[in-house]
Structures are given as C-alpha cells and as structure tokens.
Amino acid sequence: MLAALEMIIRHASRPTDAERIDRAVSSVLDGEPAAVPPTLAGELATARALRDSLHPVPPGSAFEASLARRLDAATTPAADRRLMGFVRHHQRLVLTGAVGSVVVSTAGMAVVAWRHVHRSP
C-alpha cells in the first residue's frame, strides 16, 4: 500500500515531457547547454534551429516614424495640439508679432525714460 502510494507520488512529481522541453527551450534561448531524454531529441534540435532562424522582423523606418508621430499626437491634449498646429502653420506671423511686441515695448519704455529724464521742473 505504502509502496503504491510512493510510486504514485513519485510519478506525480516527475516533470512531464512538456515541462522538460519548456525548460530545455529556456536553456537554448539563454545560450546554455540543454539536455532532454532521447525521445525529445527531435524537439530539442528543432528548438535550436528555431533559435538560429527566427528573428524579429523590423518594420520600415518610415512606418516607425509615422506611428511615433501618431502616438505623439494622441498623447498631446487637443487644445495644445490646436495651438501647436496654429504655431506651425503661422510660424512667420507669430515670430513677427513677438518681435514687434518686443520692439514696441522697448520703444515705449525708452519714451517713458526719456520723458522722465527731461521732465520740466
């Protein structure tokens, strides 16, 4: 009875073929030596061939940049996007306006300073 129970426990704790091959695949992918029973040798050889032959396929750079732009647009709040769009489309106008504003402010300050200096007693 005890012997039968021991046999059942031993059998239950033994790794299945799927677990053995999964462990071996992890080793293969990590570049470490892997060993499996002879009955799984074909699967292990296939795993090694897959490691050497299957690689990530990079997308084209134009697609990568285009999707990055779309994601960037999706992360920016709508109001900011509108403002940035306006600035991009009217960059010269905005720049002229900003420079003009600085010039007018500076001139105004100069006039005020001049009048302050030349104020009649």
Place this chain on the structure above:
Amino acid sequence: MSELQALPERDGARERAGGTGTDPDLADVRAAQRDRRAFDRLYRRYLDRVYSYAFYQLGDHHEAEDVTERTFLAALGGIDRFTDEGATFRAWLFRIAHNTIANAHRSRRRRRTEPISDAQHHHAPGADPAGVVARADEGRAIREALSRIPADRRQAIVLRFVDGLSAREIGAVLDRSEGAARVLLHRALRDLARELGEGSGPDRL
C-alpha cells in the same frame, strides 16, 4: 471585436494572466499612466516584437503595419486600465496584438494567404557565404514549415522564440493556463520536427 476586449482584468483570469510579480516594464508603465508621453519608451522597446508577431501570423508587411498601429494606439488608449495584478505589460500588449490579428484574419478570410517566406535576415558582416546560404535555406524551410502548422501552435512558437515570452505569458496572451501553453509549445515543436524531418518518435501527446 474591440482589441481591448477580453483583456485580463484586476479580479478575473489571474491564473491565466502571466503575472510574475517581477514585470520589468512596470516602472515605465507607471510613468506612462502619469504622463502618456512616457509611453514612447514602451513603444520603442516593443515595436519590432509586436510587428514581428503580426508579420509571422499574417505574412504581409502592410497588414502587419496596420495591426501594429492598431495595437499601440489601443495600448496607449487603455494604458490606465493596465494593472500589474493581472498580467505583465508585455503579455497584456501581445494580448491586444493577438485580438487585433484575429480581427484582421476575420476581415480577410476570403483572401489568399501568402506563406511566410520573405522575413528579413540579419547576417554578420564578413560571414562565410556558404554558411549564410545554408542558414538562409534552413530559415526558409523553417518558415514554410511554420506556415503549415495550426495557427495557435504557430502563435506559441513565435511568442516564445521571436518575442521571448515565457510559457506563463504565452498562456496569458492565448487565454490558456501555463500548463496548457507548455503542451501547446511541445506539440508545435513536435509538428515542426516532423515537418523538418527531425521527428523523434511516434505521436506521444
């Protein structure tokens, strides 16, 4: 079906969700949840792998681009819903890709499917030409064999060997337990071994 549908939620399907307790992307995910501009790091990290997963399933660069775009836009839109109690970020991301690919398959059911044969190769500069040719031939044979095995087995192989997911994460992507994902991988390897003439015995599963 929405790509975000049927994703593992906080209290559901935790057993099949691929959570490991050590998600290497968690810090970047938290950053992206605070400020979506930080999603760019995750995009750069997973672009090639998501695209490859789509390409190996669909065999068409344009469709792979479409799936990749939908996947990342859906992931960005749903990043606030991601919780590390369910799945790792990459299992969650590939689950979205998996659902998007399923939708693509449905929409092109009547169209002809090209075998996966023009995946790009990467050779080291100065590599032995004869060796390169032999490896290219082997690579082509493997990709053709891959296109002949059932879709779920192909998905498991690509997720394991191209995208580097664990059996637990593959289970999360394909909505199976970790044990079932291991059996799927074993069956896929056995099928491929047989296709490539490396079979090691009779059907054991």
